Amino acid sequence: MNTNLKISNVTKIYPGCVANNNVSLEFNSGKIYALLGENGAGKSTLVKILSGVIIPDEGEIYLNENNLKLNSPSDAKKNDIGMVFQHFNLFETLSVFENLIIDSDEQRESLREKIDTIMKKYNFSIDLDIPVLNLSAGQKQKVEIIRCLIRSPKVLIMDEPTSVLTEQETSELFLSLKKFSEEGILIIYITHKLKEVMQLCDEVAVMRRGKLVSVSEIKNENIESLANKMVGQNLKTIKKKKAKTSSDQLIKITNLNFTSEDPFETNLMDINFSVNRGECLGIAGISGNGQSELFQVLSGEIISEKNSIEFNKNYIGDLNPQERREYLMAFSPEDRLEQAAIPQMKIFENVALNNFKSSNFFNNGLINENKIKEHSKKIISDFNVNTENIELKSQFLSGGNLQKLIIGRELITSPDLLICFNPTWGLDVGAINYIHETLIKINEQNKSIILISTDTDELLKLSDKISVIHKGKLSKIMNAEEVTSEKLGILMGGAN
Amino acid sequence: MIKIVKRDQPSRAIFFFTPVLAIFLTLVAGGLIFFILGFKPFEALKFFFIVPIADKYGFSELLLKATPLCLIAIGLSFCFKSNNWNIGAEGQLTFGAIVSGGVALLFYEQEGFYILPIVILAGAIGGMLYASIPAILKTYFNTNEILVSLMLVYVSKLILDYLVVGPWSNPEGFNFPETRQFSDSAKLPLLFEGLRIHAGIFLALAAVVISWFVFYKTYLGFQMKVSGFSLKTAKYAGYKGKKMIILVFLISGACAGLAGVGEITGPIGQLHREISPDYGFTAIIVAFLGRLHPVGIIFASLVVAITYLGAETAQIFMQIPKYTGQVFQGMILFFLLASDYLLFFKFKFIGSKK
Numbered sequence: 023m024n025t026n027l028k029i030s031n032v033t034k035i036y037p038g039c040v041a042n043n044n045v046s047l048e049f050n051s052g053k054i055y056a057l058l059g060e061n062g063a064g065k066s067t068l069v070k071i072l073s074g075v076i077i078p079d080e081g082e083i084y085l086n087e088n089n090l091k092l093n094s095p096s097d098a099k100k101n102d103i104g105m106v107f108q109h110f111n112l113f114e115t116l117s118v119f120e121n122l123i124i125d126s127d128e129q130r131e132s133l134r135e136k137i138d139t140i141m142k143k144y145n146f147s148i149d150l151d152i153p154v155l156n157l158s159a160g161q162k163q164k165v166e167i168i169r170c171l172i173r174s175p176k177v178l179i180m181d182e183p184t185s186v187l188t189e190q191e192t193s194e195l196f197l198s199l200k201k202f203s204e205e206g207i208l209i210i211y212i213t214h215k216l217k218e219v220m221q222l223c224d225e226v227a228v229m230r231r232g233k234l235v236s237v238s239e240i241k242n243e244n245i246e247s248l249a250n251k252m253v254g255q256n257l258k259t260i261k262k263k264k265a266k267t268s269s270d271q272l273i274k275i276t277n278l279n280f281t282s283e284d285p286f287e288t289n290l291m292d293i294n295f296s297v298n299r300g301e302c303l304g305i306a307g308i309s310g311n312g313q314s315e316l317f318q319v320l321s322g323e324i325i326s327e328k329n330s331i332e333f334n335k336n337y338i339g340d341l342n343p344q345e346r347r348e349y350l351m352a353f354s355p356e357d358r359l360e361q362a363a364i365p366q367m368k369i370f371e372n373v374a375l376n377n378f379k380s381s382n383f384f385n386n387g388l389i390n391e392n393k394i395k396e397h398s399k400k401i402i403s404d405f406n407v408n409t410e411n412i413e414l415k416s417q418f419l420s421g422g423n424l425q426k427l428i429i430g431r432e433l434i435t436s437p438d439l440l441i442c443f444n445p446t447w448g449l450d451v452g453a454i455n456y457i458h459e460t461l462i463k464i465n466e467q468n469k470s471i472i473l474i475s476t477d478t479d480e481l482l483k484l485s486d487k488i489s490v491i492h493k494g495k496l497s498k499i500m501n502a503e504e505v506t507s508e509k510l511g512i513l514m515g516g517a518n
Numbered sequence: 519m520i521k522i523v524k525r526d527q528p529s530r531a532i533f534f535f536t537p538v539l540a541i542f543l544t545l546v547a548g549g550l551i552f553f554i555l556g557f558k559p560f561e562a563l564k565f566f567f568i569v570p571i572a573d574k575y576g577f578s579e580l581l582l583k584a585t586p587l588c589l590i591a592i593g594l595s596f597c598f599k600s601n602n603w604n605i606g607a608e609g610q611l612t613f614g615a616i617v618s619g620g621v622a623l624l625f626y627e628q629e630g631f632y633i634l635p636i637v638i639l640a641g642a643i644g645g646m647l648y649a650s651i652p653a654i655l656k657t658y659f660n661t662n663e664i665l666v667s668l669m670l671v672y673v674s675k676l677i678l679d680y681l682v683v684g685p686w687s688n689p690e691g692f693n694f695p696e697t698r699q700f701s702d703s704a705k706l707p708l709l710f711e712g713l714r715i716h717a718g719i720f721l722a723l724a725a726v727v728i729s730w731f732v733f734y735k736t737y738l739g740f741q742m743k744v745s746g747f748s749l750k751t752a753k754y755a756g757y758k759g760k761k762m763i764i765l766v767f768l769i770s771g772a773c774a775g776l777a778g779v780g781e782i783t784g785p786i787g788q789l790h791r792e793i794s795p796d797y798g799f800t801a802i803i804v805a806f807l808g809r810l811h812p813v814g815i816i817f818a819s820l821v822v823a824i825t826y827l828g829a830e831t832a833q834i835f836m837q838i839p840k841y842t843g844q845v846f847q848g849m850i851l852f853f854l855l856a857s858d859y860l861l862f863f864k865f866k867f868i869g870s871k872k
Contacts, residue, residue: 323753344756353754361750367743374740375755384737 025051025086025176025208027072032081034067041067042078043232051176051208054199056219056240058252059229060450062420065212068229069179072210073105074098085176104170108182110162114155118165121154126172133172140171144198159308160191167198177208184218185476188308189511196222214252216245230254253451262462262484270299272470273439278330278339280319288312288494290319295489295499297439302461302471304485304502306478306510312494313474314356317443320472321353322346334438347378352432354442358421362428365417369409369427370398372416376431397434405430406456422453429460440464443474458484478507492516521866532860537807537814539860540853541821547849557836565835566828566846576827578713582785583826586611586777586794588819589722590801592729593773595810596766599733600742601749604767606652606667607774608798610645612674614775615782616681617644619789622704622782623686623697633703638721638779645775646768648674653767657760663767671798682789696790706784718780725773730812742766774798795826803851822847 027049034042041064049055059065070076072083074092083090085101092098098105112121119134126133137150146164154162163183170178180199184192199222203209211223219226220240228235228251236251273296280290290312297303307313318324320331322343331339333349343353355361363372374383374394382393398412405426409419416424425445432440445461446454461484464471474491475481481488481502488505490497490513497513548566549559570576590607597604618641625633652666679695688698706716733739741762745752752759781793804822808814829843 321754322756342756342758343754347756355754357750360748361754364744364747364751366747371740371743375744375751377755384740387737389735389737389740 025049025206026084027177027208028084029068029072030082030084032068032071032078032083034071034076034078040232042071042081045081045229045232045234047227047234047237049177049208049210051206052203053224054203054209054211054222056223056226057210057212057229058214058216058219058226058248060214060252062231062450063229063252064232065229066181067232069105069181069210069212072098072103072177072179074103099173102173102176103179104173104175104177105179106163106166106170106181106183108185110166112154112162112165115153117151117153118148118157119150121165122150122169122172125169128172136172137168140168144201146198158191159186159310160188160194163187163191163195175207177210178202179210179212181212182214183211184213184215186308188515189478189508190515192218216248216252219248220245228252249451262465268298268300268468271296272299272301272334273297273472274332275320276330276332278319278326280315280324280326282315288315290315290494293319293496295496297470297472297487299438299470300465300468301486302465302473302484303499304481304488305472305474305491305496306481306488306514307474307476307491308514309476311491311514313443313476313491315494316491317353317355317441317474320441321351321355344377347376347435347437350435350438352376352435352437352440354425354428354432354440354445356443356447358424358428363416363424366415368413369402369407369416369419370395370412372427373398373401373412373431376435378435381435401427401430401434405433405460420450420453422449422456425449425453425457429457433460433464437469439470439472441472441474444476445473446475446477446480454480478510481510482507490514519867522863523866525862525864529861529864533809534814536857536860537809537818537854539857540807540850543853543857544846544849547853548846551845552838555838557838562832562836562838565832566842567824569835570824570827570831575713578710578715579827580820580823581715581719583823584819585719585722586780586797587801587804587822588815589718589725589777589780590774590798591804591808591815591819592722592725592812593770594801594805595729595808595812595815596732596742596769598746598805599810600745600762600766602653602656602763602766603664604649604652604667604770605664605802606649606669606671606798607770607801608794608796609667609671609674610648610771610774611778611781611794611798612671612678613648613778614641614643614645614771615778615789615793616674616678617641617647618775618779619697619700619782620686622700623789625704626698626701629701629703631703633701634706634783637700637704637783638776641775641779642772643775645771645773645778647771649767649771649774650764653764657763678789678793679791682791686789688788694790697788699788700783704783705787706780714785716780716784718776718784721776721780725776726812726816733812738762738765774801777801800847803847803854807850807854822850825850 029045029047032042032045045068057065067076071078074095074097077093083092090101122137123130123133148161148164183195187195199209213219223240225237225239226243226248227237228248230252275293275295278290278293282289288311295303319326322341326339328337328340333351336349338346338349359365377383381397382390384390395412402409402412407426408423419427446457461471473481473484485502487499488502489499490510492514493516545563549563552562553559571580590611594604594607618637621640622637648670651670652663655661655666656663682695682697686697688696706718709715709717741757744755745757745762777797782789786793800822804815804818808818825843825846829840832838832842833840
């Protein structure tokens with residue numbers, strides 16, 4: 023049976039931003055549709071409207087010519103629209119089966135039978151009786167998909183499903199999605215990853231700043247054309263020159279271990295690596311494999327044994343972040359809004375978070391506001407932060423501008439080593455390009471970078487050497503030229 | 519139709535308006551309660567809020583009650599601003615009073631200008647010592663400071679009880695649970711003949727000025743602000759978290775201890791069982807009503823002090839139980855928290871414009 027989903031003139035306005043501006047789209051079953059756009063382009067708002075989470079200010083939605091009134095997620099379910107969110111909505115401590123039965127009205131026995139049939143049909147193998155916390159990200163996603171399939175949906179919406187998956191899990195997911203599509207389920211795939219669109223989809227709708235920019239067939243597009251549509255300008259491609267090989271060792275980590283008391287953290291086991299001057303060491307991995315702990319150990323938020331970290335011929339394992347900054351290290355954490363900066367504070371106050379002795383931000387315990395402001399103005403102009411008002415609260419900066427401010431703040435000391443964790447996470451393409459250029463420039467000045475990132479493309483673009491972290495252990499360090507994303511994917515999944 | 523919409527950013531005007539709104543709503547609700555109890559609401563409110571401060575004596579009493587509230591609330595704002603939840607100021611007040619009272623009793627038949635400063639210092643140290651217990655337990659053993667500081671309140675009250683009944687009770691006091699009267703050298707001087715307002719008010723004003731300076735002009739104040747917003751950021755910036763926790767508790771304890779000194783060396787002049795009508799707890803309301811801002815705390819302490827006086831007047835003239843005062847304090851906090859909703863949301867009238 024054919025399914026036809028029509029979005030007609032949908033508008034959703036938030037204070038200060040038009041999230042969806044008169045968007046009209048039509049989907050037909052049998053095809054896989056990509057909804058492509060940068061962060062903030064309005065694609066999430068649109069799918070939330072389709073799944074009943076958000077009610078649009080104007081516009082209608084029709085499923086097979088029936089006008090749908092979606093006032094809540096349960097309305098969407100009743101109308102056979104299934105949705106798999108980017109972040110899983112599963113109870114970690116309950117078993118897979120318990121998670122599935124929660125929002126189902128079926129009897130235990132018949133539900134179990136139904137799930138078994140679904141799993142057999144699509145070649146899923148998941149133990150229904152183990153707690154969800156023992157599953158890999160890919161398996162958890164399958165549980166979410168099964169949850170939708172139980173209701174035999176007509177429409178299945180996937181919101182950035184591959185952000186937590188390995189390459190292998192991604193290709194498995196694509197196979198399943200193609201199979202669903204053949205069986206007549208209409209699939210809408212939301213992403214900002216161009217490669218995936220090319221691999222998987224039949225048609226692509228591009229959104230930019232709340233508006234629908236284009237709808238086209240994939241066969242008429244290529245990665246560059248889509249990127250330009252998404253960003254709205256022609257992007258220059260950045261390439262890193264091969265670094266001059268240097269044997270001047272800057273930082274050396276020896277037998278570093280970290281055992282956490284928190285069961286939700288990952289223990290680090292026997293970490294060993296070194297980085298030379300002018301080099302970028304990339305650390306790949308699926309999120310949650312110890313990256314956050316590794317960053318904290320390197321920044322000094324977690325203190326380790328003195329001798330485990332040697333920096334510029336000093337042992338600094340027992341120093342806190344402020345003391346490490348005096349040795350010319352700099353840190354850019356993953357969480358911009360809760361750690362690297364305080365949104366409720368003004369820009370210049372956020373600059374004062376990186377307090378090093380020669381800055382004179384604080385003299386004899388008093389705040390030297392003039393000095394801080396002077397410094398902030400320099401950062402804003404040197405790093406292209408799009409504002410002139412340093413009294414502005416930083417919550418009013420876009421993610422990209424905030425990240426520029428943070429990186430600028432960290433680099434103003436001209437550190438020998440910058441450690442950054444997912445520096446471009448959630449940024450738009452323009453800001454990503456800027457950050458990448460900045461990082462390359464650092465290397466060119468013979469300064470070093472440790473780049474912990476979950477974005478494989480970014481790592482391959484910027485790193486000289488790459489290692490993979492899996493369950494708190496580092497793989498051997500490889501030269502970036504010898505590495506492919508497939509190989510990284512295998513290591514990220516834990517195989518050798 | 520009225521629709522509730524989230525604000526883009528918390529409104530600064532509303533930030534200072536909500537305490538006023540809270541006080542107004544408290545008056546309305548209070549009037550309603552009086553009405554239900556069978557009193558004339560306006561008359562009752564008049565006895566509660568206007569009669570007590572209508573004369574010179576009343577005004578002096580207002581300042582007398584506001585002084586400890588303001589002092590303690592200033593101290594607490596150091597803790598609250600930096601994400602430390604000291605709710606045991608009442609205990610720190612009591613222990614400060616015990617230590618300073620003990621010192622004052624040592625000098626009970628001596629006179630000298632040096633006695634009062636020693637007594638005051640002893641009170642501050644007593645408060646600090648007592649506040650250091652939850653602080654040290656929190657930093658080194660990860661205990662919850664809310665529980666520890668609260669429970670220590672009752673410990674200090676029992677210690678005081680024991681002392682005034684036992685070892686420190688007045689030998690000529692016919693077994694009343696109280697100590698000797700302190701010598702005049704150990705008492706805070708009165709400011710005006712015939713009024714009870716004493717020099718302790720200068721301690722409170724000094725605390726206001728110093729705290730303003732620390733909050734807005736010093737590195738410590740900056741670190742407190744950062745820690746108050748995000749402990750993760752404070753850690754990332756490399757602030758010495760443990761040191762700061764202990765420091766803010768000590769400051770807070772010193773302020774509460776000083777408030778205790780003010781009570782026993784001011785209007786009371788000796789130690790006995792009831793040295794504080796829960797100033798230490800009420801000051802929590804004062805700190806939040808004053809938005810943790812030194813100037814705000816001055817106004818808040820005056821407003822809340824009226825509830826103490828009003829409760830007494832209302833009891834005398836209208837036979838309304840004096841615990842009504844606590845009802846009013848509770849209502850102020852309740853309405854303040856409720857009207858904080860307006861900080862983040864606003865009402866939008868739909869239909870007027872699109």
